[in-house]
Each structure stands twice: as structure tokens, then as C-alpha cells.
Amino acid sequence: MRALRGPRLLAKRDGTRDRVVRAMLLVTMSASVAAAAVSRVQSAGELRWCGDLQGGEPYVFQDPAGGEGIVGFEVEIADAIARRLGVRAAFVQNDWQMLIPALERGDCDVVLNGLEVTPARAARVRFSRPYYRFGLSLMVRRADAARFRDLAALGDRRVATLGGSLGADVLERSRVTVVLHEGVEEPYIDLEQGRVDGVVLDHIIAARYGVPRAALEQVAEVGEGVYAIALRPADEDLARAVDEALGALVTSGELRAILTRWRLWDDRQGLLEAPLPSADVSARSLGWPALRLFLQGAAVTIVISASAMLLAVGGGLALSLVRRYGGRVARMLATAYVEVFRGTPVLLQLYVLYYGLAPLVALDAFTAAVLGLGLNYAAYEAELYRAGLEAVPVEQTEAALALGMSRGLALRRIVLPQAVRVALPGIANDFIALLKDSSLVSVITVVELTKQMTITAVDVRGWLVPGLLCAALYLAMSLPLSRLARQLERRLVPVAR
């Protein structure tokens, strides 16, 4: 409105055609700024929307019928909205926890993937009107159903949910110990295995991944929420266009048809017309409580890394000795071990150890983390010891044998101490690498330093400060290690031969 009034005043005052023409140009430009996001989308010809295929059925997932297509009720909603904007919808894959950072970075125009409207998120992004209402379902093991009727009954027991979800918000406010997962199936596996005593997730997820498990039972609804589309606050024009499109989908019954097709329609959805509760929560600041959580995360990182390294140093030594002195079969097995553990991603090994082996051995997350990292690094340490053993001249063994030492004694007292000092710089390097690799264990619910950083970053709505703090803590751990390694080297190697 203001933009329209301006030129008219100008024209009145000066009365020159020239000025009017120029002012008209200005009008067009300012109008295009106000509608920048919509015209950007329209000139690109596509509405890019972020989601995570790992969220699975029924949200967005790979077409089980094969092909490279993706399906899901959110795919259909995205298509319907894009159609109303006169463009086509283009899916952009991203890790679920990273959807909002991806939006902020400009990887996509909107996020449409079971994003629950929480106060913290609402303060960070512009949410559209909701497109789905859900209940938060609490599931427990059937055997415990009688005593764990609700969250309060669970006391301070371990209850799992998705990191950054509404469930996490609800659990944070209760007394239970929160366990954060990154996938929707894993919490229920952990519940079956007894690693947690309850799972709180959206009822859609519960219905698909929890209810089919015979050993589990849904005992209560512990909250309610809505899914909405997230946009950048700067793209207000696009947000309004999306709201409008969604409103049209609701009134035309198109949304209902989609939800019904996916068997998601229920009485709750009748309330979709209701306005969003306004949320005005300011960002949490990075004070002492956050710092304390960081230090806790750092402690977890140290304990896991040190335990894993101990395992790796011992296991690697055993492997290298078997490879050098063992029988034929033992040698082959040890070689196969080294190749398999070095040749596959540690992330995969962690998944297999924690989730894959769950039906056979239900390891707790900490044990699985230490085992996974330790077994992986043992393969690398074995190679370092091998190089060290090869560096000790055979004459050293002969001299020891000539003194009447047994082969074992010669190895232990003469060869190994010399081999270890050759291997030591590499081992110290690996320890530093392990310290950083330990961030991978967050995929099996361990909250270590990096995970704590991502959690805090969401809370304080910024990555830079938590990131720098996190980096500082890693450096504080690794720098003394480098120093120690150099000192040990000096002590073990009096001076080169």
C-alpha cells in the first residue's frame, strides 16, 4: 500500500512524466521484492522441499514397488501445494535432525516432513498452518503395561524418542531419563530388548513401527501436536501462498482424500481448521547449564574413547601376534578380521552391533559404542604393531634365544618393547582420530560431545558458538594427547640406534 501511495505523491509534486516513469519502475521493483520468494520459486519452476527418507512410511519413503520414485502422504501434499503455486515439487534429501539448518542454509524452500510445531522451532522458522494433527503415544512392554500406565509411573526410567521432536520436549519436562534416537524403528527395538522402558512417539509412527510388535503395548497418550510446513521467516510471501494453498486443500477435501488414502484420517483431523497456538519463546542462551552439559558430553567422549582405545590396543596386539606367530587357520582368521573391520565403515559396524545383533545379544548403548569403536580400531592397531614387529631385526631374537630365553620371553622382553616404540606414534595418532570418530556413536543413542553440540545448537538457535565451544573441548582433549605421545616416544626411544 505504501509503495502505491509514494509515486502518486511524487507525480503530484513534480508533475514531470520522467519522474513518474521512474517511480513506476520503482513500484515494480519493490513489488518484486515483497514477492521475492514466490517469484523465485516460480521462475525456478519448482518448489524444493526438504525431508528425510529414513523417516519411512507413511511420510516420505522410497517407492517399495521399485523405481527411483518416492511416495508418501507428504509427497502428495507437496505435489498438491506445488500444483497450486504453478510449479512442480522437487524433493531434497536431508538428515531429519538437520532439516531446519538445511532450510536456513537455503538448500530448500520448505521443510515438509513430520515437523512438529514446538515453541523452540516456532521461534526459529515460520510455520504454515498445520496439515496434520497427531497424538503422542506412550508404548511399553506388554509385561509392564499394568504398572507403567503413564509417564509418571515410569519414574526416572529410560524412555526413548526422536531427537528434536515434540516427544523429546514432553519427556524433558517429565522425570524420566530421555534416550534420543535418530530412526523411527530403533526406539521400539530398544524397548523390546529392555534397553529402554518406554517409547514416546507420534501415533502415526507408533501405529506402524510399535503396535505391530506383539511384545509391546500402547498405554497412554501423553500429548498432542500438529505437523506444519516450515519456511524461512524472510519468505513471508511464500509462507502466505503455502497457507493459502493448504487452506484450499482443506476446504476442497483434497487433504482429507490424501489422508484417507494413506489411512491417516481420523476425528482429530476435523480440527485442522483451528488456528495455530501462537508461540513466542526466545532462544535459550548459552549459559552455565549448557556449558555443564557440554562438559558432560566431553566426559562421555573421553570415557568411550579411552575404553575403546584400551580394547583396540590389546586386541590389535593379539591380532598382530596371531598373524605373525599363529597357525595357518588362526593367521587367516586374523587377516580376515583386519580386512573386514578396516574395509567397512565404523558407522555400519555400530548399527550391526547395536541393532543387528539385538535379537541375539542386547548390548547397552555404552557397551556397544566401546565395542564397536574398539573392534574397529583394533584392526588398525594390528597393522601398526605388525610394522613395529617387522622393524625389529631378527638378530635381536637370536641374541635373546642364545641367552636361553624362551621364544615367549624373547618376544615379551626384547622384541615387543622395541616394536611398540616403533608403533607408538601411530597409536597416539589413532587415539586422536578415535576421539573424533567417537562422535559417530550418537547414532546408537549415546549423547557425547558432538551430539550435545547439535542439541544445544537447536536450543540456542545458532551453530557458531556451540560449534566453537565443541571444537575447543576436542582440542583440549587432543592436544595433551599429542604432547603425551611425544613424551612417551622420547622416553621409550632413548635415542635412535
Added chain:
Amino acid sequence: MTAIDVRGLHSRRGDAEVLCGIDLTVARGEVVAVLGASGSGKTTLLRALNYLTPFMAGEVRVADACLVPGMSERRDRRTLQAVRRRVGMVFQGFQLFPHLTVLENVTEAPRRVLGRSVVGALEDGRRLLGRVGLEGKGAAYPHQLSGGQRQRVAIARALAMEPEVLLLDEPTSSLDPALVGEVLAVIADLAASGQTMLVVTHEMGFARRVAARAVVLSEGRIAEEGTPADVLDAPRSAATRALLGSAARV
């Protein structure tokens, strides 16, 4: 009393015969110098005596044991360890343990193999270091010593096991000429004390002064054997003459 009795010793490396029927007896307290050109089998003979190098045929009687072909480090470890405990060896290249101090080099085997107490082993170790002229060097590491000092540590290390027989494989060949004397003096002192020794050496003068007997090897056989004076002054075999000729030229 016989300390070493070698009968019909044959040894082979690949296709090449290194020893072709060696018979040799060393009496207790005797010092025998083994002479011969490079490749004549001297080192192989010495290493057969504690079975560091296995042999193909024949037998070695030493330290109340009988070494025969086909023994294995694993299966016959008790016999071999028992023999090696009583037969010391000094290598051409010293082979000190670089990660241990001089005193630790000397006391490691008495402590770990003979089960000597720390105090006793250290006391003996210091005494032995004194005997080879290295008192006060116990805390040094091998790399801090000269070649002659290192070889004297190696001798002390072998002596710490109180061996019945000491095998010395060209103990002065890797040393600067200036350092040879100090090592030979130690060996001469051992000979005077009645230590049974078999010394592979190129030092003719030393053999003459210290050894009771000289054995000349040539192409895996004993070419000549007798008192050093006889062998060196009136060589009967062509091999000995050739050896003395080349030694004189050097």
C-alpha cells in the same frame, strides 16, 4: 673332560653345502681358535653348536645334551633352552638390546631365565662390568658407547649366565682397529681364567698368544688343526698358506 664333541656335521644353505663332515672336540678349559677364509663355514659351525642354525646330519654333544638334525624351536624348546643357558654366544655385530641400559642388558637373562634375585643379579652385573673394564657405565644405553665398549658389554652379558662354553663369532671384525685391542685383552683374560672358548677370528697374533689349538676351515672341511705355532709357522695345507698369505698382505 670334553666340553664340546662334534661328529660328522653336515650343513646346507639352499643347494650349497656349507659344512661337509666336521669332527671336532673341545676339552673343558681349552681355547680353540677357528680360522678360515670368508665362506669357509666358520660362523655356521659356531651357530650349529647352540642350534641357532640347524644342520642336516651329524650330532653335537654339548652341555649334557645331544643336538641332532631336525630339532624344532617349538617342540625341543626345553633341550635347546637348557643348552643355550650353558653355552654363551658373542656376535660379530654385538646385538645388544637397544632399549635396555648396559646393566639391564647384563642382568636381563640371569633374572628372567635363571630366576636370580634383582639384588644378586645387579651385584654380579656390576662385578662383570668391572671385569670387562666398564665399571660406572651401567646406566648408559648401548648407543652411547663405542664399538669396543659395546662388544665388552656383550661379553659381560654372555658371562652373566656363567656359561660352560663361550662361543665368540669374529668378536673384533666390526671394530675400528684402535678398539680391537681392548676387546682382545678381555678375551685373553677370560682364557687365563680357564673359560672354555671357541673363537672365530682373523687375528692371527691373538690366536697364537691365547689359543691352545687352531683349527683351519676350508670349504666346509677342517683343512688343518694343531697348536697355533705349528699351524701358523709351518702350515701343511694349501688353505692355510693361502689364508696366511692374504692375512700378511692386509
